[in-house]
Amino acid sequence: HDFDVFNALDLMDNKQFLEKLKFGIGDGNLQYYLYNWRCPEMPAEKIGLVLQ
Secondary structure, three states: OOOOOOOOOOOOOOHHHHHHOOOOOOOOOOOOOOOOOOOOOOOHHHOOOOOO
């Protein structure tokens, strides 16, 4: 399979654009982690992390 899995939280009304981008609502039990070596290089200021 050639697809990526991203897990996103509904914070700060981001549901407005997540739905437009075809993100589905998850159940909170996603057991996959993002190890995608084909992602383009991203500067640190463009990356965010949310801890619950």
